Amino acid sequence: MEVFSKIAIAFTQGGAWMWVILVMQIAAIAIIVERYVTLYLKRKTTEMNFANEFESLIRKGELNEALAKARQSQANHPLAYAIEAGIHSALNLGGKEEIQGKMDEVLLAENSKLEQRTGFLPMLANVGTLTGLLGTIVGMIKSFAAVTYANPMEKATLLSAGISEAMNTTAYGLIMAIPTLVLFAVLANRATQLSEDLNQGALKVFNWLSFAYEPVPARVARTKNNPETPTVNA
Secondary structure (H helix, E strand, C coil), rough: HHHHHHHHHHHHHCCCCCHHHHHHHHHHHHHHHHHHHHHHHHHHCCCCCCHCHHHHHHCCCHHHHHHHHHHHHCCCHHHHHHHHHHHHHHHHCCCHHHHHHHHHHHHHHHHHHHCCCCCCHHHHHHHHHHHHHHHHHHHHHHHHHHHHHHCCHHHHHHHHHHHHHHHHHHHHHHHHHHHHHHHHHHHHHHHHHHHHEEEEHHHHHHHHHHCCCCCHHHHHHHHHHHCCCCCCCE
16 A cells, blocks of 8 residues: 555656656557457467468369368468468469469458557657656756745745656656567567468468469460360369
């Protein structure tokens, strides 16, 4: 209880700028909690292992089975969306360029989800530090004003109040900013790991689809000449 009472006193002495820093701290905590749940609890670095489950199906030309498997796995594996897009292109005689383009579209969307809101953390940390600095300047201005204009009996009290406001806002700004920057680095590193895992898994599937299917112009020409010829290279 004594600790909380001291915090309350310091918060009161810090003036109005303490509330501004508090608002930014609450926003930073909300982002950190949401990103932690998304990046650590909902997402796992298992996409490359998931991609390996499609190798046999794709090499055998069993794309409909692979497509069904991808659709069933979308709740747990974001890579499944990219695999679905790539298989659709392969089934539609899209060729390498179309397969890559469709998969890249999905990967861009999925990778952007990993970085959502994380970029606000360094901004909030910097603004919190600057707000603390602004509170310091305001507190020092009050201190000098007290010395210049106040009644001699009140000078010591006003000078002490101004210095207290300056020090408390500076300290609170740093208390808010330092953990925010550290956790931003942790979350950004996690997002990078997940992105690399997702992209490498997608690259595996793209390579299997590319090598299992001949270029679309050649296939279309061959299909026109011999409609009975299968379009899939097992």
